[in-house]
Amino acid sequence: MVEKILAAKAGKENVSPGDLVNVEVDLALGNDITAPVAIKEFERFGLDKVFDPEKIVLVPDHFTPNKDIAAAEQAMVLRNFARDYGIKHYYEVGRMGIEHALLPEQGLVRPGMVIIGADSHTCTYGAIGAFATGVGSTDLAAAMAIGEAWFRVPSTMRFIYEGELPRWIGGKDLVLLTIGKIGVDGARYRAMEFCGPAIENLSMDGRLTMANMAIEAGGKCGYVQPDEITFKYLEGRVNQPYQAVYSDRDATYEETYTFDVSELEPQIAFPPSPDNVRPVSEASGIELQQVVIGSCTNGRIEDLREAAAVIKGRKVHPGVRLLVIPATQQIYRQAMDEGLLAAFIDAEAAVSTPTCGPCLGGHMGILASGEKALATTNRNFVGRMGHPESEVYLSGPAVAAASAVAGRIVHPGEVIS
Amino acid sequence: MIFEGKIWIFGDNIDTDAIIAARYLSTVDPQELAKHLMEDIRPDFPGLVKKGDIIVAGSNFGCGSSREHAPLAIKGAGVSCVIARSFARIFYRNSINIGLPILECPDDLTGLVDGKDVLQVNLEQGLITHAASSRTFKAAPFPPFMQDLINRGGLVEYVMSRLQGQV
Ligand code: SF4
Numbered sequence: 001m002v003e004k005i006l007a008a009k010a011g012k013e014n015v016s017p018g019d020l021v022n023v024e025v026d027l028a029l030g031n032d033i034t035a036p037v038a039i040k041e042f043e044r045f046g047l048d049k050v051f052d053p054e055k056i057v058l059v060p061d062h063f064t065p066n067k068d069i070a071a072a073e074q075a076m077v078l079r080n081f082a083r084d085y086g087i088k089h090y091y092e093v094g095r096m097g098i099e100h101a102l103l104p105e106q107g108l109v110r111p112g113m114v115i116i117g118a119d120s121h122t123c124t125y126g127a128i129g130a131f132a133t134g135v136g137s138t139d140l141a142a143a144m145a146i147g148e149a150w151f152r153v154p155s156t157m158r159f160i161y162e163g164e165l166p167r168w169i170g171g172k173d174l175v176l177l178t179i180g181k182i183g184v185d186g187a188r189y190r191a192m193e194f195c196g197p198a199i200e201n202l203s204m205d206g207r208l209t210m211a212n213m214a215i216e217a218g219g220k221c222g223y224v225q226p227d228e229i230t231f232k233y234l235e236g237r238v239n240q241p242y243q244a245v246y247s248d249r250d251a252t253y254e255e256t257y258t259f260d261v262s263e264l265e266p267q268i269a270f271p272p273s274p275d276n277v278r279p280v281s282e283a284s285g286i287e288l289q290q291v292v293i294g295s296c297t298n299g300r301i302e303d304l305r306e307a308a309a310v311i312k313g314r315k316v317h318p319g320v321r322l323l324v325i326p327a328t329q330q331i332y333r334q335a336m337d338e339g340l341l342a343a344f345i346d347a348e349a350a351v352s353t354p355t356c357g358p359c360l361g362g363h364m365g366i367l368a369s370g371e372k373a374l375a376t377t378n379r380n381f382v383g384r385m386g387h388p389e390s391e392v393y394l395s396g397p398a399v400a401a402a403s404a405v406a407g408r409i410v411h412p413g414e415v416i417s
Numbered sequence: 418m419i420f421e422g423k424i425w426i427f428g429d430n431i432d433t434d435a436i437i438a439a440r441y442l443s444t445v446d447p448q449e450l451a452k453h454l455m456e457d458i459r460p461d462f463p464g465l466v467k468k469g470d471i472i473v474a475g476s477n478f479g480c481g482s483s484r485e486h487a488p489l490a491i492k493g494a495g496v497s498c499v500i501a502r503s504f505a506r507i508f509y510r511n512s513i514n515i516g517l518p519i520l521e522c523p524d525d526l527t528g529l530v531d532g533k534d535v536l537q538v539n540l541e542q543g544l545i546t547h548a549a550s551s552r553t554f555k556a557a558p559f560p561p562f563m564q565d566l567i568n569r570g571g572l573v574e575y576v577m578s579r580l581q582g583q584v
Contacts, residue, residue: 020560020562020563022562034483037445037485041573044573044577045573045576045577045580047580118483119483120483120507134483134507135483135507135510136483136485136507136510136511136514137485138485138511138514138515138571138572138573139510139514139572141572141573141576142514142572142573142575142576145576145580146576146579146580150562150566184480185476185477185480185503185505188477188503188505188506189506218480218505218506220506381481
């Protein structure tokens with residue numbers, strides 16, 4: 001699928017892994033950390049316009065609402081650039097969301113597109129059948145000027161998930177299982193195709209979670225081929241026409257992994273690396289001071305529903321601070337309408353406006369030395385959420401909610417029954 | 418392009434924090450950054466490395482954050498080329514984009530003598546020659562498009578030539 005998308009956008013009949021191609025970019029994304037650097041580079045071109053003001057997306061989400069003066073200045077660079085160059089897709093605080101949750105929700109992502117973003121989790125959009133990958137700020141500057149980017153065509157690894165997912169198991173568990181198996185550079189330079197019966201039945205939110213973490217295995221992109229679930233998701237969001245692209249029946253894969261997931265336990269990534277993965281039964285007893293439910297990985301409505309289902313009518317453990325961060329304004333609103341926010345607040349959780357915040361140790365929930373957190377985010381490197389001597393464990397939303405109640409890492413079944 | 422330089426050897430999984438620590442990220446001036454190159458893992462390195470030298474490393478060089486400051490610091494120190502068994506993806510892109518030549522060589526070069534041996538590198542052919550023994554190693558040759566980027570000084574310069582209709 002990736003080879004076909006890249007060939008089409010490079011104006012070629014076909015391309016093969018290893019080829020270098022210059023392709024048209026359908027969408028170029030930057031945030032309040034990376035875009036100011038790109039804007040500085042862009043200014044060196046001396047242009048009075050960008051290649052296409054409709055194809056650039058700027059989202060101030062990392063340190064917003066502005067956490068300090070430096071962050072405020074960075075956000076202002078973005079705002080002014082968006083105004084001066086007529087950037088159509090600029091999302092101000094109050095209308096924004098975490099970029100990788102926001103773009104699909106707003107219908108900016110369509111199958112067959114080439115999307116680059118100066119943020120490593122740009123790979124999220126592969127869930128919708130696009131070729132999407134993270135790049136550096138210089139790439140973003142160049143794309144804003146000429147609407148192109150160069151790529152080395154990746155080879156593809158296939159991951160087949162057999163069986164039916166047990167209760168409380170979702171996209172996060174599948175992707176953690178995968179990263180644990182192949183390691184943080186197991187898919188370096190390569191595309192990851194997620195398929196099989198468990199994926200065919202997985203919701204779009206679950207697929208977005210999986211593609212989001214392709215980068216944690218070193219992947220260039222991760223994707224699911226478009227199907228009925230994709231088209232249903234796009235209905236009412238996307239009004240431009242699009243051309244879905246599929247892998248050929250006889251496509252070549254560099255490697256194929258098959259997992260039987262019908263008896264899978266919830267998966268936990270132990271610090272200090274997302275590939276340090278073990279089943280929840282080997283994590284029980286780890287006491288927590290903070291639990292975070294949110295981020296571009298698991299801050300979508302289904303994640304909040306899953307967490308609220310566990311927490312409703314219960315209280316957060318007195319030793320734990322539970323932070324719930326809906327990923328976009330729309331998700332926030334929907335969670336309110338569905339009574340999910342009430343469930344969290346009644347349980348004595350703190351509910352925040354959309355922001356990356358604690359996910360990158362930016363603000364809104366920094367850990368002190370020696371503290372342990374369980375988060376539905378995607379990275380648990382040393383110091384990722386605060387002090388270098390704090391620790392981050394990663395899980396899906398149901399385990400996170402259950403663990404907030406128990407005060408230690410537990411299987412959701414332990415809290416529910 | 419052909420380079421010749423003295424080599425400095427590093428191991429596997431050298432991350433961008435090791436190349437240039439986050440506390441120095443308030444500047445993007447390559448010369449300033451170069452003063453702290455590899456400082457946390459080899460404090461004397463900024464004083465040792467000379468213009469034209471070559472960095473030799475193991476696998477997954479440049480993993481971690483997507484900061485462009487890492488290849489900038491290496492370029493700022495005058496390093497002519499980095500040879501590694503493999504590079505992290507975004508580091509690879511960023512290096513090409515700022516005009517730092519990098520080569521992937523599956524052969525094990527770490528047995529050479531650090532700070533002493535001299536290698537000659539032919540970028541087009543991907544040929545690495547150990548000057549003293551004439552032993553050769555084969556790396557993936559550098560595709561013409563990337564050579565063009567490197568020759569021009571990087572992606573920004575390439576885009577400028579494009580905008581001026583010179584490509
Ligand atoms: S939520 Fe975390 S991983 Fe996602 S874009 Fe924000 S900082 Fe990056």
